[in-house]
Amino acid sequence: MRESERPLLAVLIDADNTSPRYAGAIFEEIAALGEASVRRAYGDFTSQQMAGWNKVQAEHGIVPSHSPAYSVGKNSSDISLVIDAMDLLHTGRFDGFVLVSSDSDFTRLASRIREQGLDVYGIGQQKTPEAFRKVCKRFIFLENLGAPPPRPTPPGQKPEPAETAPPQGPRPTAPLQEARDIILRAMNAIDQEEEWYALGALGQFIMRANPDFDTRTYGRKKLSDLIQDLKIFETRRDSTNQLLVRRLD
Numbered sequence: 433m434r435e436s437e438r439p440l441l442a443v444l445i446d447a448d449n450t451s452p453r454y455a456g457a458i459f460e461e462i463a464a465l466g467e468a469s470v471r472r473a474y475g476d477f478t479s480q481q482m483a484g485w486n487k488v489q490a491e492h493g494i495v496p497s498h499s500p501a502y503s504v505g506k507n508s509s510d511i512s513l514v515i516d517a518m519d520l521l522h523t524g525r526f527d528g529f530v531l532v533s534s535d536s537d538f539t540r541l542a543s544r545i546r547e548q549g550l551d552v553y554g555i556g557q558q559k560t561p562e563a564f565r566k567v568c569k570r571f572i573f574l575e576n577l578g579a580p581p582p583r584p585t586p587p588g589q590k591p592e593p594a595e596t597a598p599p600q601g602p603r604p605t606a607p608l609q610e611a612r613d614i615i616l617r618a619m620n621a622i623d624q625e626e627e628w629y630a631l632g633a634l635g636q637f638i639m640r641a642n643p644d645f646d647t648r649t650y651g652r653k654k655l656s657d658l659i660q661d662l663k664i665f666e667t668r669r670d671s672t673n674q675l676l677v678r679r680l681d
Contacts, residue, residue, distance in 0.1 A: 472496075510537055573649065631656060
């Protein structure tokens with residue numbers, strides 16, 4: 433990465449597989465990761481279901497990559513995305529990629545990019561297969577981003593399918609016990625004799641082991657909030673104001 437600059441990212445969106453109502457939330461999330469230098473969306477933009485993406489392209493600086501569906505069952509847009517990804521990879525200009533899709537077909541692409549030493553961030557629905565989620569450095573669930581409610585459907589148009597409609601804000605979608613088990617496994621895996629764990633280091637370990645871990649999945653904004661609500665952990669500040677955590681006996 434260039435010194436004193438933010439990571440340069442190539443954002444490639446599987447528009448056939450992603451609701452356009454998430455567009456704003458997606459790029460807000462990406463802003464915390466780096467600079468979205470390339471912004472491309474892939475799909476058959478002549479189809480009615482892509483009308484929403486046609487409306488948000490200019491607003492978010494997205495360049496459409498039109499891939500006509502020449503035959504049923506053949507997704508030419510996926511192939512176009514992969515070809516562009518490899519072309520961009522070999523320019524050597526980017527520090528990482530953001531693949532926006534819930535499709536496991538991009539698992540090997542993500543793996544290939546990481547083999548080259550670049551970061552890969554995935555963004556997709558919680559139904560995304562585990563193989564794709566785990567191969568990313570971090571995988572972000574669309575359900576955790578929050579997005580504005582759908583606009584009224586114009587007369588004569590079909591409403592967007594219910595399964596792609598985003599929630600209006602982060603809401604718990606997994607039990608707290610699941611988060612508790614993840615945190616305890618991380619504590620057991622970290623090799624240290626002290627009973628107090630630095631929260632920052634603990635969080636980093638959890639993310640490395642679980643790329644799709646997100647406190648928003650459990651209805652909490654921060655890891656410290658999640659730990660305090662679990663009740664089986666104790667926290668305190670050390671002399672440097674670093675937050676420490678340990679398991680209560």
